[in-house]
Amino acid sequence: MKVILSRRLVLLSLALLLVQVALPALTAANHAFPKHFHWQREQNPFTLQVVDNVTPEWNQAVDRAANGWTRSSVLNLKVVNGNGRRNCRGDAGKVEV
DSSP states (O other): OHHHHHHHHHHHHHHHHHHHHHHHHHHOOOOOOOTTOSOOOSSSSEEEEEEEOSOGGGHHHHHHHHHHHHTSSSEEEEEEEOOOOSSOOOOTTEEEO
16 A cells, blocks of 8 residues: 555656646747847837727727737837728738727
């Protein structure tokens, strides 16, 4: 009986050790974008237009998200009305939602 408990304890300890070692690797994020992947700008903050193509019930959520991002010292988002079409082409320098 003591041998069974000892084996269970060893297996449990190994399983916990494996989780402890593997978990940080699974949750690690790598945000190393290529050097050409950025918004060209001269200074901070820069203003980016968010073209609002959502239905009226989503307008408040878009405004709330834009206001949250605008709190940063790097980015200002200005929400402008879009055409409301589902299939719209993106314009350079704008974010279409």
